[in-house]
Amino acid sequence: MTLLRALAEGALDDPDAIRVGDTAMSGPELLGAAAVVADQIRERSDDNPVAVLAEPTAQTVVGMVGGLLAGVPVVPVPPDTGPGERGHVIADSGATLWIGDRPHDVALPSRKIDLNRRSGDVAREAPNDGPALVLYTSGTTGAPKGVLLSRRAMAAGLDGLADAWDWTAQDTLAHGLPLFHVHGLVLGVFGALRIGSPLVHVGRPKPSAYAAAVRDHGATLLFGVPTIWSRIAADPEAAAALRPARLLVSGSAPLPVSVFEQLRELTGQAPVERYGMSETMITLSVRADGERRPGWVGVPVAGVETRLASTDEEDEGELLPHDGETIGELQLRGPGLFDGYLGRPEATAATWTPDRWFRTGDAAVIDEGGYHRIVGRRSVDLIKTGGYRVGAGEIETALLEHEGIREAAVVGEPDNDLGQRIVAHVVLAGDPVDPEEVIAFVADRLSAHKRPREVRVVDALPRNAMGKVQKARLS
Template sequence: MLPASHPNRVALRFGDRTLTHAELASCAGALAQQLVGQPRVAVWATPTIETCVAVVAALLAGVPAVPVNPKTGERELGHIVADSAPAGVLAAPGTPLPEGLRPVPRWDVTLDAGDAGDAGDAGPLPEPGAEAPALIVYTSGTTGAPKGVVLPHRAVMSTLDAVAQAWQWTGDDVLVHALPLFHVHGLILGVLGPLRLGGTLHHLGKFSTGLVARALADGGTMLFGVPTMYHRIAAEVDGNPELVAALRQARLLVSGSAALPVADHERIAAATGKRVVERYGMTETLMNTSNRADGDRKPGSVGVPLPGVEVRLVDDNGAPIQQSDVVGEIQVRGPNLFTEYLNRPDATAEAFADGWFRTGDVGTRDPDGHYRIVGRKATDIIKSGGYKIGAGEIENALLEHPAVAEVAVTGEPDDDLGERIVAWIVPVGAPPEERELADHVARLLTPHKRPRVVRFVESLPRNEMGKVMKRALRA
C-alpha cells in the first residue's frame, strides 16, 4: 500500500498538518505492530489525518478496519458495534467518543514518528492475502439495519489500479477533496488511491468553493466531489474568476455517488473548458464504470466498464438485454466485488445471481457501450400508464427550467395510471405554475413523462454523500 519511491513527498495534507510518505510509513507501521492479531478494529472516522493513519495501520497489520461515521445515531451505532464486534476503536487523541463506543477499548492514534523508530525490532509485518478482509463498510441502511460489506484486499487493489488506468492517475497528482472518510468514495478512492500511487492527498476538512479554488491553485491536479458540491461550483462559475481559473488548471474533475445533472455539467464546461468525469460505483462493488481521461466524457453518462470489470443489463425476468437504450437492472462481476455481508449469509446469497451481483440500480447502455444510470430499481423507476419511466430523466429536464433550483421525482399510487409522477421542487424565487413545469417536461421529453403532481419544498432531504433521500420525502 505504501510505495517506497518518493519517501519525502507529502502523502497527506490536512490544513497545516502534513505527513510525508516516510513519516506515514513510520507512524502507521508502529501502530500496526500493536494491532497484529486483532480480529477487527473500528476507526472513528473524523475528517482528520489520524483517521488516515489508523486505516493504513490496520491494512498493514492485516486487520479489517470498520470505519464509523461520527454522526451515526445511537441505535445504528449500537448495531454496528454489536455486529462487527471490534477489539478496539482507533481515534485521534482527545476526540470524545459516544457512549455506544465507550465499552470498546480505545487506541489513540499518534503521529509521533519517534515512537515508530523501534517498530522494526518486532519483525516484518505479515502480508495479507488477496482474499483477506481489508475493510468492513456499513451500508446506509435505507431498507433495514445497515449491513457490513466485507471488502477484501483484492477488491481494493484492483479498483485502485483500474481507476488509475482510466484516469491516467499517477504519483505526480495532488488530489483535492472534502469527502467524508467513512465511505468508499472519500476513504478508498480519496485516501488509499493517492497513497497506493505514491501521490498526495490534500483534504480540505470541509467543502467550500473558496477552499477548492485555493487548493487547486496551490498545486492540486485532481478534484473529487459529489453532485451537491459540483452544483455549488456550477452556481458560482459565472461570477467567480478565481474559482474558474483554478478549475481550468486542474487535470481532472471527478464526480460520483449520484448522478450529476446535465445542466451543471454544461455550466462548468462552458466556464472552464473542463468536462467533469463521472464514474459509477457502490459499497459492494467499489468502482464499476467510468468515463476515461482520454475518451469521450458524455454528460449524464457514467462511462464504460473499468478494466477487469464485467457489466450487463437484465430485464425483469433476469434475461440479459442486448439492445441499446433499453432500461434494465445493472449487474456486475469481477475482482472489485465484496466477499459477503458480515453475519448475513441470507442477504449475501440473495444479492447474487449466477455469480453476478445484483446492484438494484437501473440504467441503459448506448451503442458505444456507455452506461447511463436511471436510478434505483425500488425508488427511481415509475410505472405509469403502461410505461416504465426513469426519475432521473425527468429531474434533468426540470433542472433546465430557470425557476427550478433542485428537484426530486418520485412515484405514488394512482388508481388510473398505476403510479403518477410527483415532482418535489425547490424553486428559485417565487414558485412557477405547476402547469408550466408539466408542459416544460412534456415539450423536452414526451407527454407521458410530465409530472402529474408538483410539490414545492424549501429543501430536499439528503444524506452526507449528497444523495436525496426519497423515502423521507414520501414519508
C-alpha cells in the same frame, strides 16, 4: 497482497506529500505512525475488527493504515452518526477496539493516535487477504449492512481507475470527501497511497478550498460529489482557478446537466463521471481520453463486464439490448466485488444471479458503443406508469432545466388507475412557480406519459453524507 504499494515502497517522501487539513507528513512518517497503531492493535488477544472514528483528519488516515498493517478488518465510523446507529455498527461488526477519540456512549477500550510517535518495527501490511474494510451501507431498506471489502478487490478497482484516468505518481489528488465511504477513503486516500500521487484533503469542501489546492499545491486530479461541483459552478472565481487541473471527477450521485455545462464553460473542461457502489468499487467511468456526455458514466473499467436484465415478472432475467433506450437492471462481474455482507448470508446470496453476475439493483441503459447511463435505483427510480417504464432521472433532468427550480427528486406513488403516478418534489430557486406550468414544461421536453402528475414544493431534499437524495423519506 499489498494494497498501499507506493507507500510500502518508500514513495511520497516529500514532507508535504500527504496533507489533511493543516497537517502534512511524508509517506515514511505516515507509515511509522501507523505502525504504532498496528502494534497497539496486535496487543489484543483477538483478531476482531477495530472501529476508527472517520473524521477528516490525519489521525484517521493513520488509524486506517494502522489497521491494514495489523491485518484486521477496519470499520470506519462516521463522526456524525448518532448513538443508536453507532451502537448498531459496533455490535454488528463485532469490533472490540476503538481507534481515535471515543464518544461518551462507546464502551469499547480505545487507543488514541499520536502523530509524533514512531514504531521501531519495519512497517508492512499483514500478508492475509481477508476482509480489510467493513463499510456500512446507508440502510435505506433497514438497518445498515456491513460490506466486506478485501485488499485484493480494492487494489483491482484502483488499478482499473488508474488505467481509465491515466492516474500516475505525477498527479496530485485533492478532495474534501468524507473518509467513511469508497469515494473518499478507498479512492481518495488508499488510491493516492497505492499509486504514489501526493494527496491534499481540503477539510470542508468549500469552492475556495478546491481553488487553493490547485493554486497552492498543484492539484491535478479533483474528486467531488455533485453538491460540491454545484457550489463550485456557482462561484466563477473559484471555478476559473481549477483550469490548470487535469481531471475533474464527479460521482456518488448524478451530476445535473446544468452543472456539467457550467463547469465546462468556467474551467475549460467537462467533468468525468463514474459509477460504483460499496459492494463493487468503481466499475464504470468515462476515460480521460473518452467522450464526456452529461448524464453518462462511461464504460467498464479494466476487468469489468456488464449486462442489462429484465426485472418484469413475466420475463425476469431476460437479457436486454444495448440500444441506448431500453431500461433494465445493471448486472456486472469483475475482480473488485465484495466478499459479502457481514453475518448476512441470505442478503449476500440475493445479490447474485444463478450464473454469478452481481445484481446492482440499479436501473440503467447501455448504448451500442458501451456507454452507460444510470436511471437510478430500480426500487425507487424505475417507475411503471400507465403501462410505461419511466426513469426518474430523465424527468429530474428536465425539471432542472426550469429556471425556477434549483433541485428536484421524482418518485412513483401508488395510483389505482396508472399503477404509479409520477410525483416531483422540487426546491425552488427563488420566486413561486405554478405547478401546472411545471408539468407542461416537462411534457414539452419529454413524452407526455413522462410528465409529473403532481408537483410538491419542499424547502430541501433529504440527503445522506455523500449528497444522495434519500427518496424513501419523501412523502
